Amino acid sequence: MRAKIDERVPVLIAGGSLVGLSTSLFLSRLGVRHLVVERHAGTSVHPRGRGNNVRTMELFRTAGAEPLIREAASVLSGNHGILQVGTLTGGPQEWLFREIDPGGGLARFSPSGWCLCSQNDLEPVLLRYARDLGGEVRFGTELVDFEQDAAGVTAVVRDRSNGRLRTVRADYLVAADGPRSPVRERLGIAQQGPGDLFHNVSITFRAKRMADAVGDRRFIVCYLTDPEGEGALLPVDNEADWVFHAPWHPDRGETLEDFTDERCIRHIRAAAGIPDMEVEITGRAPWHAAERVAERYGAGRVFLAGDSAHEMSPTGAFGSNTGIQDAHNLAWKLAAVLGGWAGPALLDSYQAERRPVAVATSARASARSAEHQHPGYDVTPGAGRRGNVLGVVLGYRYTEGALTGADPEQPALPERFRPDGEPGTRAPHLWCYRYGTRLSTLDLFERSMVLLSGPAGHIWHAAGAAAAEETEVPLDRYLVGDGPEHNLAPEPGADWCELYGTERDGAVLVRPDGFVAWRARSAGADPRRELEEALRSVLALG
Structure with missing residues (x-):
């Protein structure tokens, strides 16, 4: 060295x-x-x-990058669903799912998509x-x-x-x-796990007539099942540029060099069902699907x-x-x-x-x-x-780590998503107003710990200031309610207490990554001490 x-x-x-x-x-x-x-x-x-x-x-x-990313993604903004067909021009056709967010129900849970x-x-x-x-x-x-x-x-x-x-x-x-x-x-x-699952060669190509074969089916990916054209087709611009994932079997002696331009073109034509389609191969790269941790x-x-x-x-x-x-x-x-x-x-x-x-x-x-x-x-x-x-x-949870009060018996992934404000889970999204500006509760979490107190949680709000000063932990505090003394007002009809699982005098402590670190369902006997202990435990302070 x-x-x-x-x-x-x-x-x-x-x-x-x-x-x-x-x-x-x-x-x-x-x-x-x-x-x-x-x-x-x-x-x-x-x-x-x-x-x-x-x-x-x-x-x-x-992080402030979402608008820039959506602008970069605009060409595929109208693509949804996964389609499975024999070929693009024949054979059985089935949508494995048609919409990522059918009915727009996701808006209840997130400000994003x-x-x-x-x-x-x-x-x-x-x-x-x-x-x-x-x-x-x-x-x-x-x-x-x-x-x-x-x-x-x-x-x-x-x-x-x-x-x-x-x-x-x-x-x-x-x-x-x-x-x-x-x-x-x-x-x-x-590493642990089953290991390699399957192998593909990812082929980038240009073919103007592919758009004719696809028609108005704006998919995220289309699985082709015909043996001569088996693979997955992904749009790049929905017009001339595409990606095709072709199965690769190195266990049978196949090498990357076996995927010549001629073979790739033949395979893509079979997938499209257009034998004379003009195809220009622009690149190929191997990738391996595996399950290892x-x-x-x-x-x-x-x-x-x-x-x-x-x-x-x-x-x-x-x-x-x-x-x-x-x-x-x-x-x-x-x-x-x-x-x-x-x-x-x-x-x-x-x-x-x-x-x-x-x-x-x-x-x-x-x-x-x-x-x-x-x-x-x-x-x-x-x-x-x-x-x-x-x-x-959205429902993955932490049962141990930088948190206190989580249920160690809960699985990392639930069978159903149900936001409830439990320690170890992502803090639920709720539209609110702060000084006249509409924002999601998720917009509050990035640079510091955040204490959210219910409409009658004044004692927690005051205790948070003292606990932050004692521990020297940056702590933003919000008193949630629609009164003049509250600094975070839920939209009309929204119930913060029900969503976060507290009484009106309860509070939650949320980490900078938006995960609930600690929760008090109601007012405690010594809120300052409880908050100090929670902050020291979560942040590994002596």
Whole structure:
């Protein structure tokens, strides 16, 4: 290891793809200086990882990036549902589901919605916004070595354009370096799970007549079942540019080189049902669907996030969304510890919270691939278990970690989504007014702890000021009600107490990531002491 330290940063991030850039954005919003190193020359050029679920969009909303992302995603804003056909011009046709949010019922639960934005369109938005906020991202630079001690991590990075080495000293290292993570391997962290599920080759191509075959069916993805054209078709612009996922069987001796232009064109023509369709192959890339979760989410001052921590079947886009949510969970904790208002042990809660969610979500993703009979996934028909997707997306919960009062018997993923304000769950969305401005309760959660007190919760509101001063924890306080003394007014007809599970004199403590950390259903005998104890417990303060 090189002895001379060339630069120092609080956080070093290895990997500048979707999860690494999300980590950069979230840390930038929290004012944490950091450096991202990414071995590739720039952001992704391949249209993949397009499904951003409602929880992910809530996080981007809070970070101020949602409008920019929706603008980048506008070309696919009218695409919905998953279609299954023999070929595009013949054979049986079935919509596995037609609408992501039929009837618009999601608006009851969230101020955001699903967004179809391919990784090659999303990453530039995250990069630009993170840099505008002060994030430093270096492409063409790779992490080649690191070692840690009790005080930090010393890493060596290499500029791939000239081979020059630099030594970076960081307080913490975040590894967002993909499913074959060199950092995870260096730490000796094993993975658990069934392993590889199936393999595909992702083919990008241009074909103007494909739009004629598709017609007015604006799908997210179309599964083709005809043996000669089996695969999955995804629109890029609904006109000339498309992606086709073709089954690949390396276990049968197939190599990537076997997917010649001629073979790919023949396969795509068969899928479309147009034998003479003009097709231009513009790229191909292998990808592997797997179900694996790291046994540990890090060691010491090094943390795994995204694909380095978990691999999931692509059906439902659970993997990329889980990775972005990893980044958000870790970012506020790093900011709190580096900012001095949480103890270092708070970072232990990252694994305690995120790993059970990944284990349960990866199993649900595999089941969904079986349910949809994803091309290339050879499983018994009907092996998939139909689950409530909203329970996965918004209902995942933490039963241990940076919280107090959670029910340890509850599963990480519920069978049904029911927002109730319990500790360990995402704080429910409620439209409110603050000084005449309409906002969601979710908009309150980002940079500090937040205390929400019911209409008669004045005692908690006052106790919060004293507890914050005693613990030196940044704590925003809102007294919820429609009287002149209240500073957060629910929309007419809304009942905050019912939604958050308290009496009129109750209160909840919400973390910067929008998860309920503690709840008092009603006024306590010593509210200041209760709040101080809750803050110290949640934030690992001595």
